[in-house]
Amino acid sequence: MQSTVRIHVTVNGADRDVDVAANTTLLDFLRDDLQLTGTKECCDLGECGACTVLIDGRSVNSCLVLAAEADAGDITTIEGLETDGLLNALQDAFLAKGAVQCGFCIPAQVMAAQYLLQRIPHPTDTEVREGLSGNLCRCGGYVQICEAVMAAADAGR
């Protein structure tokens, strides 16, 4: 029973042993302690999806996870998708399809899509919409976002 918790996490491939306050969310830990600001804070309710990251390969809203709960977890944020400075196929597809308008929701849209394509490598249009239904885009760029996900899936064929 403690107000500070020692956690061991892997973030984008790097091992970290750190003390976190019990009342810190994974989102705040990533943004404020690790300066990984690609993951966004928005509704803080689990409705907008802007804080989506992967824990052990599964998409979660990091605003609804305490950093303490992430102990022993393998965490991937948007910063972890590139390889040697090169974007992955999904990120490339977002650029190619013009799916980025203001850009605020995009890191999380990409992470949600990354999870979707892991589960369903060749989704139908309906499955893409369902898979991204937890991520809001207030610019309304959904058509291009869905096209980008489909294009990335096609590129993987």
Added chain:
Amino acid sequence: MQPFDYARPATLSEALQLLDRSGPEACLLAGGTDVVVALRNRTLRPKLVVDLKRVDELRPAISEEAGWLTIAATTVIADINDDHRIRTRFRALVDAGATVGSDQIRNRATLTGNICHASPAADTAPALLAYGAVVNVAGSQGTRRVNLSDFFIGPGNTVLRQGELVSSISLPLSSERRGATFARITRRRGVDLATVSLCCIVEASGRTTFAYGAVGPKPFVVVDDSGVLADPGAGADAKDEALRRVLTHASPISDVRGSREYREAMLHVMSRRALQTSIERLAAA
């Protein structure tokens, strides 16, 4: 978020001891999709948060034993939806689970948490009620089994006593042929609470079970043994009359998601359609 202590017990007895020692100052954490929101907006102000995810007895598991399928307390909804036994035997529960939040929510949220939160609109409650779910409760004084239909008291309130927690939820494995349907209306598809939700099960014996969410202070179940509802040959008027009797148990209110009148109208339409689908599914079973 206000400060609190965090504990991660490894066994059920350790968790129950913490609950006994801290009393109402402790709050249980499973998936966190409701609890962390409440911690942030301060509707919950615990001194201690007890994380149940490392409790050995509560680890994610779906097991079959002596005619029951039992879902351990920390099993997330995504895993329930993917389980082939649940997909084949409890289709309406999967259809209901698929409407909970988003992928991100379903990867964290637990079925047990959805029930313990005791929202009148809990998406999984109608299907669990209609399938006859039993809630397995553990406390330092021992364990007890509570029918889910007796578990809810009102919004946010259950029969759980201080120091108790839900260790698992069990579903009876019926051998009877049946057709089951889950139906739900919302303002927006994805990440919205139900305006009306229901589950309808028609059994080969002629028994019809309806369970409803978001149309009363708690989810509830109604059984019709008259056989009229299940009878594919019964007239529309006779069925509507029987449905009206079922729906006398509903007491919807007006809120941001819909007016009382709208909910009453939708209740009848949705019930009629779900009944028809269940009859067709029974015939195909």
